Amino acid sequence: MERRATFDNLWIAAALIAPQLLLVFVFFYWPASQAVYWAFTTQPPFGGSNEWVGLQNFQQIFADAVYWNSVVVSLVFAFLSTSLSIAMGLLLAVMVDRQLPGYSVYRFTYFWPYAIAAPAVGLAFRFIFAPDAGFVSAVNHWFPNLWNPALDGVDAMALIVIANAWKMAAYNFIFFLAALQAIPRTLNEAAAMDGAGVLRRVRDLQLPLILPTLFFLLVINITESFVDSFGIVDIVTGGGPARATELMVFKIYSDGFKGLDYSMAAAQSLVLMVMVVGLTFVQFRYVERRVHYN
Amino acid sequence: MAPISIRRVTKAFGKTEVIRGVDLEIENGSFVVVLGPSGCGKSTLLRMIAGLEAISGGEIAIDGKVVNDLEPRQRGCAMVFQNYALYPHMTVAENIGYGLKVSGMPSSERRARIDTVAAALGLTDFLARKPGQLSGGQRQRVAMGRAMIREPKVFLFDEPLSNLDAKLRVAMRIEIRKLHQRLAATSVFVTHDQVEAMTLADRLLVMNRGVIEQVGSPLEIYHRPATTFVAGFIGAPGMNLIEATVTADGLRLADGQVLPLDHRRYPHLVTETAVTVGIRAEAIAIGTGDGIIATFDFAEELGNGRHIHLEIASTSLVAHIDSLAVFAPRARVPLVISPRAIHLFDPVTGRRLPEAVVEQIPTAVASFGEPLPA
Amino acid sequence: MIERTPVLNALTHVTMALGLVLLILPIWIVFVASTHDYVTVNRVPLPLWPGSDLIANYSKVWATGNFGQTMLNSLVVAIGVTAGKIILASLSAFSIVFFRYRLRMVFFWLIFITLMLPLEVRIVPTYAVASNALSPFQQMFDWLGIAVALPEWNLLNSYTGLILPLVATATGTFLYRQFFLTIPDELAEAARMDGAGPIRFFIDVLLPLSRNNMAALATIMFVYAWNQYLWPLLITTRADMQTAATQLQKIVPGPLFGQPPVWNEAMAATLLVMAPPLLVVIFMQRWFVRGLIAADK
Numbered sequence: 001m002e003r004r005a006t007f008d009n010l011w012i013a014a015a016l017i018a019p020q021l022l023l024v025f026v027f028f029y030w031p032a033s034q035a036v037y038w039a040f041t042t043q044p045p046f047g048g049s050n051e052w053v054g055l056q057n058f059q060q061i062f063a064d065a066v067y068w069n070s071v072v073v074s075l076v077f078a079f080l081s082t083s084l085s086i087a088m089g090l091l092l093a094v095m096v097d098r099q100l101p102g103y104s105v106y107r108f109t110y111f112w113p114y115a116i117a118a119p120a121v122g123l124a125f126r127f128i129f130a131p132d133a134g135f136v137s138a139v140n141h142w143f144p145n146l147w148n149p150a151l152d153g154v155d156a157m158a159l160i161v162i163a164n165a166w167k168m169a170a171y172n173f174i175f176f177l178a179a180l181q182a183i184p185r186t187l188n189e190a191a192a193m194d195g196a197g198v199l200r201r202v203r204d205l206q207l208p209l210i211l212p213t214l215f216f217l218l219v220i221n222i223t224e225s226f227v228d229s230f231g232i233v234d235i236v237t238g239g240g241p242a243r244a245t246e247l248m249v250f251k252i253y254s255d256g257f258k259g260l261d262y263s264m265a266a267a268q269s270l271v272l273m274v275m276v277v278g279l280t281f282v283q284f285r286y287v288e289r290r291v292h293y294n
Numbered sequence: 295m296a297p298i299s300i301r302r303v304t305k306a307f308g309k310t311e312v313i314r315g316v317d318l319e320i321e322n323g324s325f326v327v328v329l330g331p332s333g334c335g336k337s338t339l340l341r342m343i344a345g346l347e348a349i350s351g352g353e354i355a356i357d358g359k360v361v362n363d364l365e366p367r368q369r370g371c372a373m374v375f376q377n378y379a380l381y382p383h384m385t386v387a388e389n390i391g392y393g394l395k396v397s398g399m400p401s402s403e404r405r406a407r408i409d410t411v412a413a414a415l416g417l418t419d420f421l422a423r424k425p426g427q428l429s430g431g432q433r434q435r436v437a438m439g440r441a442m443i444r445e446p447k448v449f450l451f452d453e454p455l456s457n458l459d460a461k462l463r464v465a466m467r468i469e470i471r472k473l474h475q476r477l478a479a480t481s482v483f484v485t486h487d488q489v490e491a492m493t494l495a496d497r498l499l500v501m502n503r504g505v506i507e508q509v510g511s512p513l514e515i516y517h518r519p520a521t522t523f524v525a526g527f528i529g530a531p532g533m534n535l536i537e538a539t540v541t542a543d544g545l546r547l548a549d550g551q552v553l554p555l556d557h558r559r560y561p562h563l564v565t566e567t568a569v570t571v572g573i574r575a576e577a578i579a580i581g582t583g584d585g586i587i588a589t590f591d592f593a594e595e596l597g598n599g600r601h602i603h604l605e606i607a608s609t610s611l612v613a614h615i616d617s618l619a620v621f622a623p624r625a626r627v628p629l630v631i632s633p634r635a636i637h638l639f640d641p642v643t644g645r646r647l648p649e650a651v652v653e654q655i656p657t658a659v660a661s662f663g664e665p666l667p668a
Numbered sequence: 669m670i671e672r673t674p675v676l677n678a679l680t681h682v683t684m685a686l687g688l689v690l691l692i693l694p695i696w697i698v699f700v701a702s703t704h705d706y707v708t709v710n711r712v713p714l715p716l717w718p719g720s721d722l723i724a725n726y727s728k729v730w731a732t733g734n735f736g737q738t739m740l741n742s743l744v745v746a747i748g749v750t751a752g753k754i755i756l757a758s759l760s761a762f763s764i765v766f767f768r769y770r771l772r773m774v775f776f777w778l779i780f781i782t783l784m785l786p787l788e789v790r791i792v793p794t795y796a797v798a799s800n801a802l803s804p805f806q807q808m809f810d811w812l813g814i815a816v817a818l819p820e821w822n823l824l825n826s827y828t829g830l831i832l833p834l835v836a837t838a839t840g841t842f843l844y845r846q847f848f849l850t851i852p853d854e855l856a857e858a859a860r861m862d863g864a865g866p867i868r869f870f871i872d873v874l875l876p877l878s879r880n881n882m883a884a885l886a887t888i889m890f891v892y893a894w895n896q897y898l899w900p901l902l903i904t905t906r907a908d909m910q911t912a913a914t915q916l917q918k919i920v921p922g923p924l925f926g927q928p929p930v931w932n933e934a935m936a937a938t939l940l941v942m943a944p945p946l947l948v949v950i951f952m953q954r955w956f957v958r959g960l961i962a963a964d965k
Contacts, residue, residue: 006768006856007866013767016759017775023756023836027794028782030804034793092687095680106684108953110691115949115956117895119916120942124698126923127931127938133710134931135697141712150923170691171960178961186379189346189669194393194440195367198673204392208383227788231897235916238923249788256792257902265792273789280784345670365670 035273038266057267067268069243070251074226077161077247082221084165086214089172094202097180107177114170118231125163126236149237153244156237160245163232164225172217179213180206219283223276248272296357296370296447296480297322298343303352305338312338314504315352320497323478329491330501331527336484337452339501343482344450345369357447372441373450377457378433380425380440387412387421390439411439431462438470442477451483455490467493488528492516500524522644525572525637531601531612533572537641540567545636547607551586556633559649563638569647570639575601577635578613581628588629590621602627695942702726702936709932725936733919733937735912741830742894742912742944748831749893750886757840757885758878762870765848766856776845783838787899794833798823798903801832825909830900834893840885843962847881848874884959887952891945912941
């Protein structure tokens with residue numbers, strides 16, 4: 001990693017990196033430290049001095065069933081949408097990787113959903129899955145009131161899971177396909193010479209070899225489901241019905257900006273931050289220890 | 295162990311034809327080396343035998359059975375790949391035994407077979423390692439082991455030694471040869487290295503631009519190249535090729551000098567016919583006084599002799615000589631060329647002109663005693 | 669490879685076609701719904717082919733959603749963020765890779781670790797900073813006992829506020845650093861032999877060489893910035909400062925209360941919001957995929 005040839009005018013070096021460091025300080029580290037500070041104090045940030053209260057804020061949120069609800073909802077959402085999107089991305093990537101005639105059409109279209117903004121995804125699915133119009137409402141004609149995400153919490157959760165998984169499946173597809181195509185073609189050929197058929201090669205060769213990608217995507221998908229899902233929830237369910245889809249990030253937003261309870265929001269932010277940092281850390285660790293074949 | 299028949303086989307990728315009609319019979323148990331420059335289609339030919347490429351035209355039969363539509367696993371071939379293609383996530387033992395595992399052999403039996411093969415290749419101590427922990431030579435052996443363990447009818451080698459360093463390559467070459475003597479399986483070996491080709495082959499096949507230029511024993515190919523391509527490609531340096539015109543007293547070069555020609559060998563040659571003359575570097579000697587005169591260009595020291603680069607009739611010419619004579623730049627060098635060392639080719643088609651009296655080709659014969667009783 | 673697996677091939681084709689339906693049909697439905705009148709769009713089941721009210725729906729929603737203004741805002745933000753990220757990322761990476769000073773790895777990690785701090789986990793305090801961007805410095809001065817009164821710099825309802833907090837980029841810096849590390853030492857040495865200083869070397873050698881890198885980064889960042897939702901939602905209250913994405917929330921009734929949206933117009937708005945990044949991705953496919961994969965490794 002060390003370069004032999006470098007320049008030595010350190011004033012230039014400092015001037016080049018200063019703008020980004022400034023932004024990082026002002027918009028990342030300062031707010032993050034503020035969140036920590038607020039989480040251990042009470043008093044809104046505008047006006048008055050903050051009073052140190054130790055873990056009181058945390059005790060309060062951890063004693064709150066509504067908070068635990070948001071944790072459970074987030075985990076359920078993360079688990080379901082990650083499994084669904086990974087399974088779908090993987091299946092489609094394995095199929096496309098077979099390079100049967102016409103595969104390039106699919107390769108070219110499958111990743112489109114990932115380009116679409118979360119609120120647009122949300123609104124589209126809200127329509128498609130609307131109980132009285134759109135596409136899925138037909139089931140209500142045959143079985144009245146079977147499907148209504150505005151009233152039924154399970155339906156609402158299913159809806160945001162599907163919307164999020166739809167977008168992330170496209171993302172996962174891109175990565176799985178790239179990983180599959182990075183497997184040297186001769187390995188596949190060697191396995192074919194060894195007598196392994198298509199499915200056998202998927203099991204014995206391709207899946208083990210893309211395991212690092214699978215792991216990486218697991219972490220990314222879970223993280224994304226914690227943070228990036230805000231747009232979908234905000235448009236599709238607004239956290240409802242009866243908090244059935246109130247993800248942690250959505251609760252932080254409504255406590256902080258609707259309820260104006262900064263200390264509670266900060267304490268919740270800190271918990272979410274710890275979860276995200278933990279996940280990212282796992283990912284870094286794994287990147288470093290990544291298996292290098294050959 | 296099986297003969298292979300290749301009949302009028304062609305291969306096209308889209309509009310580009312890479313194999314343009316190949317006919318070849320490979321005898322049971324023989325070691326055939328396919329030699330050619332890169333892009334000549336030799337690997338494609340091998341991969342068509344393996345079933346890794348579809349055949350565009352013609353047919354391939356292994357052991358008398360047409361295999362055009364058979365999958366690789368149904369053909370009974372094993373292949374050693376250029377970059378070894380070892381499974382990076384499996385141990386050496388799993389790599390070697392994978393084919394048997396797929397075929398459903400019970401693990402105890404498999405284990406025994408793996409141990410035997412590993413012992414034969416000196417891999418016993420490495421069975422638990424992953425390919426990433428092996429040296430190039432060891433990986434090469436694992437690739438061989440994976441091919442051997444299935445006791446295939448046909449061994450296919452796709453430039454298996456090209457990733458090894460020079461010393462290891464010689465050692466592996468010898469091992470492959472020994473292996474073949476022991477297993478006597480039909481083997482097809484593709485390479486662009488002519489030393490490898492010469493040393494390994496029972497039969498050597500020279501390919502260029504999707505067609506077979508010549509098939510024969512290594513010595514035949516060296517001593518009686520069938521085309522100017524083979525003449526120029528085989529040997530280091532390749533055969534010198536000079537344009538000339540047939541006259542009553544020999545072969546007239548562009549500058550008017552005349553090379554000797556034995557008319558009894560080519561009784562049908564009409565005078566004033568244009569020909570391409572081929573002369574091996576070893577067949578040119580430095581003479582005294584007059585005769586054919588060339589201009590000295592520069593010399594390359596080889597240790598066991600030297601290559602003298604000369605110019606004659608605006609064509610460059612290389613002579614391999616043993617003498618330590620030193621020449622001044624642009625010196626006039628008298629040459630001696632025996633008429634027996636002259637090869638003639640059709641300048642248009644590049645084909646060798648037929649000779650009436652065929653020179654004896656030196657052949658390797660077992661004339662040194664009896665083999666020891668086994 | 670010769671492979672005779674007709675059943676498996678048929679299954680593969682069926683699965684791929686199903687995948688196409690699942691992944692692309694929703695986009696098609698959005699389009700179809702945006703071309704029908706109010707009655708048709710609420711019919712069950714929805715027709716699968718476009719109707720004749722495309723122009724009517726789009727011109728209506730274009731006006732009610734103020735999309736002329738908000739799409740322009742989104743474009744300004746997307747371009748601003750993209751350009752800012754590329755400039756900052758390349759400059760920072762240049763400093764880290766081509767200069768030798770002790771803190772450079774510290775700086776790199778400082779930038780890189782921001783990956784762990786997505787906006788969503790620090791929204792409230794970040795909002796507070798945006799209401800006065802100089803407040804962090806003011807507070808630090810106060811603590812240190814330095815009596816300096818900095819002016820207030822309010823970023824709410826401004827392009828600066830929409831753009832600046834999104835410009836710092838761990839991904840981009842990482843990508844550029846990886847690329848710069850592949851530049852052979854000889855190139856920098858040759859440039860120095862030719863008498864080029866660091867700035868010249870950056871402009872004349874590194875920037876032209878990094879064109880592919882730049883295209884890939886620009887594609888993913890444009891899409892990222894256009895699709896921003898939470899941040900613009902927070903810091904813009906004025907109607908003329910909304911972005912296209914936040915406008916979606918404004919034109920439909922909230923999901924919890926009220927009557928259902930006017931679907932044909934809502935879908936027209938949805939398509940307006942999704943179209944620009946979708947087109948960028950379709951036409952810059954190669955760069956988008958390359959950028960995504962390079963950025964997340």
